[in-house]
Amino acid sequence: MADTSSIFDKEAHAFMVRYLNHNSPTGFESSGQKLWYDYIEPLVDEMYLDNYGTAYGVINPGMDTKVVIEAHADEISWFVHYITDDGFIHVIRNGGSDPHIAPSKRVKIFGEKGIVPGIFGWPAIHTRRSDSKLTPKLDTIFLDVGATSKAEVLEKGIDVGAVVVFDDDLMELGENFIVGRALDNRMGGFAIAQVARLIKENNIKLPFSLYIVNSVQEEIGLRGAQMIAHHIKPNVALVVDVTHDTNTPHIDKKVHGDTKLGGGPAVTYAPAVHTKLLNLVLAAAKDNDIPIQKQASSRSTGTDTDAFAYSNAGVPSALVSIPLRYMHTTVETAHREDVANVVRVLYHTLQSIEAKHNFKYF
Numbered sequence: 365m366a367d368t369s370s371i372f373d374k375e376a377h378a379f380m381v382r383y384l385n386h387n388s389p390t391g392f393e394s395s396g397q398k399l400w401y402d403y404i405e406p407l408v409d410e411m412y413l414d415n416y417g418t419a420y421g422v423i424n425p426g427m428d429t430k431v432v433i434e435a436h437a438d439e440i441s442w443f444v445h446y447i448t449d450d451g452f453i454h455v456i457r458n459g460g461s462d463p464h465i466a467p468s469k470r471v472k473i474f475g476e477k478g479i480v481p482g483i484f485g486w487p488a489i490h491t492r493r494s495d496s497k498l499t500p501k502l503d504t505i506f507l508d509v510g511a512t513s514k515a516e517v518l519e520k521g522i523d524v525g526a527v528v529v530f531d532d533d534l535m536e537l538g539e540n541f542i543v544g545r546a547l548d549n550r551m552g553g554f555a556i557a558q559v560a561r562l563i564k565e566n567n568i569k570l571p572f573s574l575y576i577v578n579s580v581q582e583e584i585g586l587r588g589a590q591m592i593a594h595h596i597k598p599n600v601a602l603v604v605d606v607t608h609d610t611n612t613p614h615i616d617k618k619v620h621g622d623t624k625l626g627g628g629p630a631v632t633y634a635p636a637v638h639t640k641l642l643n644l645v646l647a648a649a650k651d652n653d654i655p656i657q658k659q660a661s662s663r664s665t666g667t668d669t670d671a672f673a674y675s676n677a678g679v680p681s682a683l684v685s686i687p688l689r690y691m692h693t694t695v696e697t698a699h700r701e702d703v704a705n706v707v708r709v710l711y712h713t714l715q716s717i718e719a720k721h722n723f724k725y726f
Contacts, residue, residue: 370565371558371704379403380554384544385533387472389441390459390583392527393417397437400553400578407560408576414595418588420577423563429572429719432598433559433710434589435552435605436582436668439545440692442528444473444507447518451511453482455528456502459583463500465693470531471507477521481531482509532694540626540700547696551686551703552604553578558707559714571719572599582668589668593675600641600680600717601672602710606698607632607659607685621659623687625699628655629706630685634665636673638680640723645682648712654705657687680723684709 370376383403388396394417401419405411408421419437440459447453467486472479485508492498507528511517534544542551560576562568575596579588593601610617611624623630631645649656664670665683673681686706689697 370561371707372700376558376561379557381534383554384546384550387474387529388437388439388546388550389527389529390438390581392474393437393580396550397578397580400437400557404557404560404576407557407564414592416588416591417580418577418592420575420592420596421560423560423574423576424570425573427571427573427719429600429721430575430596430598431570431572431714431717432575432577432596432601432672433556433714434577434579434601434603434668434672435556436549436579436588437553438580438583438588439529439548439550440583444522444524444526444528446524447514447522449514451509451513451517452485453507453509453517453522454503455505455507458527460692462692463502463505466505467500469694471528472531473507473509473522474527474529475521476523476526480509480520480522482507482528484508530694537697541697542700542703543695543697545694545696547686547688547698548606548691549582549604551698552606552706555604555686555703555706556710559710562707562711563714568715570714572717574714579668586668586671589671590675593672593679597676598672598679600721600723601669601682602641602645602713603667603669603672603681603683604706604710605667605669605683605685606688606691606696608691609687609689609697612689623657623659625687625689625697626701627657627687629702629709630657630659630687632659632661632665632669632683632685634661634669634683635663636665636670637682638673638723639725641680641682644716645684645709645713648716649709652708652712654709654712656709659685
């Protein structure tokens with residue numbers, strides 16, 4: 365069994381904190397991708413960047429068989445949409461941003477003159493009538509940047525199209541919980557980077573070319589994965605994303621299944637998930653005493669798995685997910701051991717894939 369104690373050693377932990385704290389809103393991932401690119405470059409033989417910012421490294425390039433491990437790098441955010449005459453700002457979503465969590469949050473606005481601090485304002489409880497139907501929605505939330513006019517907002521370098529992200533950094537709860545704004549899915553990007561690191565440190569010789577891919581624009585429709593799948597034309601794809609911990613209040617397990625932080629990575633049964641590849645993942649987990657949880661998706665997985673699976677006349681694909689609490693909030697929460705076990709199961713699955721593996725259905 366590979367030594368995975370280095371997954372959260374001082375250097376790796378420092379990278380994780382730096383990478384997850386960085387801002388990579390959908391469509392504007394470049395500076396975050398640069399951090400990931402620089403970290404993984406010494407671990408691979410070749411590095412590339414596509415036109416829209418998907419970064420990927422290649423181990424053992426030039427082989428007939430191409431295997432991808434992939435995560436997406438972008439985080440949800442907002443766009444400045446309308447500026448009122450008295451200097452308040454209205455926004456629209458960039459990805460699946462949740463208006464319910466916006467009031468009272470601090471933000472960073474990426475303007476033409478640099479980052480401008482702001483807040484999502486909200487009327488005080490004292491000023492709302494008991495029968496008020498005012499709730500946080502796209503047409504009721506607003507930003508306050510300390511301006512008294514539209515001209516002041518524009519003078520700060522803020523105009524329509526400026527990107528807005530919540531201003532929240534990583535924290536730790538207890539000994540095992542990691543909490544932050546963008547674990548979906550830069551924690552996946554951290555995990556695949558650690559897979560590359562284990563392969564390098566343990567001098568693993570793979571009989572195929574391994575592509576470690578950090579895609580962009582997943583949050584608006586799997587766009588980065590769609591582009592890179594057609595560019596690489598892989599034979600196999602193992603995708604890492606996050607899934608819901610359903611063991612918190614107000615979640616119906618009959619609807620959403622039973623997945624729990626600390627229970628291990630979750631594997632998904634779905635039409636896009638190739639049965640033979642999924643069986644390799646399950647066997648790798650069993651053979652190496654890695655706990656696994658199971659879930660099912662009735663149609664699409666809603667992840668980059670779908671983009672790879674249905675590209676290039678069909679690519680055998682599987683999904684391994686990190687259980688996550690409070691998805692698309694500023695306090696997304698993951699368990700340290702689940703992340704480590706995602707790294708382990710990918711590491712061992714890759715070593716079970718043969719150069720000419722038969723993924724034919726029968």
